[in-house]
Structures are given as C-alpha cells and as structure tokens.
Amino acid sequence: MDVPPLVDSVAGDDPDLPRVLVVGDSISMNYHDAAKAALEGVANYYRNEGNGSSTDHGVKNLEVWLGDYREKGRHWDVIQFNHGLHDLKQPYDATTGTWGDYAVPLEKYRENLEREVAILKKTEATLIWCSTTPVPNDNTGQYSRRKGAAVEYNRAAMEVMREHPEIQINDLHAFVCKTNAFDQWRMGNDVHFWSQDLQGLLGEAVAASIAKGLSDRRK
Template sequence: MIHPSLPRSIQLTAALIVTLASSSHAAEKLDVVKGKIFNVQPNQKCFELLTETVIDPKTDEGKSRHTIYWNDETEFTKVVRHQNFKQIKGRVLVEFHGLNEKWADAIQAGKPFRHRSLNILPPSNKKPLGMSKDRSKLVARFTADPNSPRNRDGVVEFDGKSIKASLPGPSGAVDVHSPATAKDLSSGFWETTIHGQRSDGKFLASNMEIYPKTDPRDNDDPTLPRVLVVGDSISMNYHQATKEQLNGIANYYRVVGNAGPSDRGVTWMELWLGDYKQKGLHWDLIQFNHGLHDLKQLYNEETKTYGKYQIDIKAYQANLEKEIAILRKTGATLMWCSTTPVPNSSIGRWDNVTMGRRKDEDLAFNKAALEVISKHPDILINDLNQSVRDAAKSSEHFTNWNKGTDVHFWHAPQQKIVGAAVANAIKKALKKGSSK
C-alpha cells in the first residue's frame, strides 16, 4: 500500500511502478516512454532502449533494457532544443502547448502573451491552425524578432491579428522538430520518446522523437579513467569544483539532475550508468550516495513533532544493497560517500506536504549505511560527512552554515573546500583501483 501522507511525487512514482508491474508484460509497456538508444541493428531494424527500471513486485526484479523494432512505416522526428529564437529564421509553424487560462484569454483578445515552451513544427506538419477546444494548445504561424532583447520575442498570427509572443527567460524551451530517418539512429548519440504497441511478441514503434546528445567519447581523454558520481544536490554543489581539481587526472561525470532518495537510485541506476559495455563508455570508479532525502521526516505542524522518514532505515539499507548489486555489473571500483551533515533542524514543504530534517539525523543514516558497506570490504569509503564537520569547525566560510538550517553549500569557498575533499578521495581511490 502507498502511504497517503507521502509527497505526491513519491506516491505517483510508486503508483506508476505498481501499475506497470501488475500485468504479465509489465516491463514491456513502452508507449510514450523516454530512454536512451544503444546498439542499433539496421539489418534487424531494432535497437536497445535503456529506460528507468520497472520493478515487478512479485519477483522484486527490475527491467530497464528493452528491444524496440521499427518498420518502413515508422516515422522519425528529430527534436533539437534551444532557449531562444536566435536559430529561427523566417515564417514558421509553431505549437504552443500547456497554455494556461490567462494566456489563452490574452491570445484570443489579441494581446501580448508569454509562454515557456513551444514546438517549431516541420513544414510538412498537418496539424490544423488555431486553438484547441480546451485552449491548452495553439498552432499558428510565427516570425521571430531578430532585434528583440536576447532573441526572446516574436509575432504570432492568430485570427487575423499579429500578437507579440515572448519567452519568460533563460528557462524557455524552443523545440525544433524536423524529419529524420532510421539511418540517423546509427550515426549519433540519441535519447528518444517512442510511441507504438506490441505486435507478434515485439514492441513496434509507430513514431519516434529523437533528441541528439553529445557522445561523451568526443570530449573524453581516452588515456584517463572515467569517474561517475551518483548523488543528490550536494554533489551538484561541489561538481564544478571537483571537476576542475580532477582536470588531467580523470574524465569526471555526475548523473544528470538530482539522484534523490535511495529508491530513486534503484529505479534509475541502470539509466544513469548508460551502456557501460560499449567501448569508451565504461566506468573505472563510481562514487555513490543517498541519504539527505531518505532522512526527511513528516512533520506535524500542530504537535510540532517529526514522524515517519521518507525512506525508513531498513528500506534504506535494502535499497543500498540493490544498488550495489547493480553497480557491481559495471566492474568499476565502487566508493560509498557518507551523507553530509544536517547543521540544524529544518521544516519545509515538499509537494504540499510538510516535512523536515532533524539536526544530526545524518549520523543515524550514515551508521545504517556503514552496516551495509561493511559487508562489502572491497567498497571504498569517502567520509565526506567528517570532512565537512572538520571544515565547519576550522573554516570561517562555514560560520553562517553552522548557524543555519540549509544543508547545501551555495558559496564558492564552501564548494571549493568540499570539492577538494571529494577530489582527494577520488584520487586515492583511482590509485588503489590501478594497483589491483
């Protein structure tokens, strides 16, 4: 049963996993699923799709790799994202999607409006011009204004009117759609959203949106080891500082986004690892951590008391064991990174649920993690918790951090200190790994 007091995003994730796993073809429900494309086989017209892992509750086993087929009728669309209209030339066909009531009213009144995301459609697109019945979408002709500040403005033609349309800022998403072919799959590094259905025991894609990604091998120094960091926003804080200090020593990467709680690690780890069996996409060292999300607790504002953890300690330990089993498949040297301190108790809202972190609760979760890691003597340990506690006692840069409730390291001097601790641990781990 999914606990009703958990944050909505957690409930939805759990519900999705349960729903997908409830049928005999749980892991093959792939319509409108996004993932990475690997191992393209043009002659067999198929490829391997790497997705978020779906867990079957009956077997407690997960599946993240799927074989996808295409045929001569499959449609391929290349999608390239921009943050402004600089690359948009001439009069084009656009689709604004996800319009709210305010901007829909403005458009119908012929007044200027702002919207965060839109698609630039190919000339061959057959979508009818106009606004959808629910007013959430608008398909219209559009001309970008090359003289607008930061290339964020243009003019939409609607109902005989010319209406100014603007992106709200650097977070704008302008997705340019253009025709592609199956041949493109073999000549690039792609993510995809697939649409299709099972046919004769195979999943056949009817259409695919493919998104070009940079092949990391184009930027890597092939003479250096490849390092991956799996972590939450703390690892995002120290990422750049660590990367700079490992320049010329390692090809340093961290997972895209926030690795969050340990249950997310179990379901997303395969996707984060990528196709590590391919030459040049292997991992020599993987540092992993979860904790600051797991230890968050429900908070009763009336009684001012803390309740259940987001992930209780036993489940946390079980998740770490599952992660270790997945990570071992890579053959990489593994290093556990202890969870950094909670300087003082805090309360906040996550998905409209009041939760908080208690001061020093990190110690309880690090103790639990160490019980797991101690069963695997080959796994190295980066005690970042102790490194931060030492820095908090000795460095003036942590004075305000010590007094506050924010677990993050937002200031460059803090990031440099924490980043150095991680970089030093990685250097030592690489030396041990090379001496195996």
C-alpha cells in the first residue's frame, strides 16, 4: 500500500522552534490535536500521514514518513514512535471459540522494531518509544483483538528498547491503566479513544513526554 509523504512543512514552521514527529496508528490520530495544541509555542508538531498500522507497514514506509531530514529545516529533533495494535490482531473463530495467529508474530515484531530503530537513529533525533495502549476486553468482531495481547507486545518491545538505552520510554499503556478517567473506557472493547476528554489526557501525556525529550536534548 502506497503512503503519502509528510506535507512539506517548512513553510508553516516556526523556525525558532524544534521539530517533532509522531509515528503511530489511529491512537496517535485520536490524540493528535490535543498533543499538538499542548506543544503550541514549544515545538513544530507533526505525525505520519494516515494510519501507521503494523510494524510490517512501518518498516516499508518509515523513510517516506521521515522525509528529507538531512536538508536544512527538515530535520527532526524528537521522534516518538509506536506500532502494536495492528500487529496483535488475531482472527477469531466463533464456531470453535478459538483465536488464530497474530497478524505479526512476536519474533517478527521484534525484528521489525530493530529495523525501525536502525532507520530512526540515522536522523540523530532524540527517540521515544511509546508503549501500545491496552486492549480493554476481547473484541471478536471485524478487527478482533484479545485482552492482554498488548501486554505481550509491550514486553517484546521493551526487550528491543533495552538494547538501546538512549531511547526514552513513554509508557502510555501504564498511563491508561492507572488513570481513573479511563475506568469506563476499560469496561468496553474498543481500543480507540473517541471521548474528547480522554483524547485530551492522552495528548497531554504525549506532549509531556516530548517536552522532556526536548529538554534532555538541550542539556
């Protein structure tokens, strides 16, 4: 599947501010506006066009999303990245009550993340791995996912990130699990966050993580 590159952003940038990029799936689309607003006056904020989907998709398209970062004004100071919810999809057989294979098996997921890290390091940006938000309960519908699968994939991701201690961690999974405002959301089975209030909380958490990355970069 072809993906569009980032819209040429230089003309709209504040040249006095750093440039940050978020690479992610529809969850990053949910909190995009809130995170961008929280970083207004702090950073020029961008995310990949469309849905970042799985790590298979990310490996194929990451360089497109990064753009011509070696050119003046098109560099990245901080990049937050995540894949997971599309990797952990599993077909569900209602007749037998059984789950099929993950869309991207755990070992392939690790390999893909290693490849992404290698690509991202070329930018010389401060890198932030964002953990995959929870699957609150089993969803056996069109986009079937199993409760607890995100824990397995986050564990695999951390095995990769521990080999790269310079990569910062934004544990958005823990944030959703521990914040009371998400109590009702955790009773459902939709992985998305449609409430503006919840989008705001996620956006603020992402903005805080990015702001820390920027601050650490200046030290």
